[in-house]
Amino acid sequence: MGERCPSAASHWSSSIAEQLDQAFWRTWPQECCGVVGRRRDGRLVFESLSNEAAVKERAFEVSPADVLRLFREAEAREETPVAWIHSHPSGEGHCSQMDRDGFWVGEHWLWPGMEHGILWLDAENRLHLSVVGPQKRSNEPKVNYSGVLTPISV
Ligand SMILES: [Zn+2]
Numbered sequence: 001m002g003e004r005c006p007s008a009a010s011h012w013s014s015s016i017a018e019q020l021d022q023a024f025w026r027t028w029p030q031e032c033c034g035v036v037g038r039r040r041d042g043r044l045v046f047e048s049l050s051n052e053a054a055v056k057e058r059a060f061e062v063s064p065a066d067v068l069r070l071f072r073e074a075e076a077r078e079e080t081p082v083a084w085i086h087s088h089p090s091g092e093g094h095c096s097q098m099d100r101d102g103f104w105v106g107e108h109w110l111w112p113g114m115e116h117g118i119l120w121l122d123a124e125n126r127l128h129l130s131v132v133g134p135q136k137r138s139n140e141p142k143v144n145y146s147g148v149l150t151p152i153s154v
Helices: 013-028 064-076 097-103
Strands: 033-039 044-049 081-086 115-121 127-132 143-148
Touching: 013 033, 013 044, 013 081, 013 115, 013 127, 033 064, 044 064, 064 081, 097 115
Parallel strands: 081 115
Antiparallel strands: 033 044, 033 081, 115 127, 127 143
């Protein structure tokens, strides 16, 4: 195609950094969650989902009806879901036991073609995104990408 490869520094999250930042702070100190979809033109969109967990500061749960609705709407718009997003409002970017239980059932990665992104704050209150992609089950999942969320337009 003759197009230049995107630089390694421009992760997909940079194009929706602002939306992810807003989702994080809108729900803080509770966990936020949602899905990133890719439109046919390549643009990314972030859809928030309501957190139904009993203790929203330490967990997120999404209702099956919401998940179905979101995936059906994405299908109708010809969007491809590419990542689950949730936040650790007062924790680090490591995958929790609960996170890992949501990645796999047995050895089976539950979300083919989808990554999991965790939003978290460092000691200087900068918002980071750590992304885990489909992989073999492990207690220390390999992180595909981790970086400070930096919107393209400041
Ligand atoms: Zn988590």
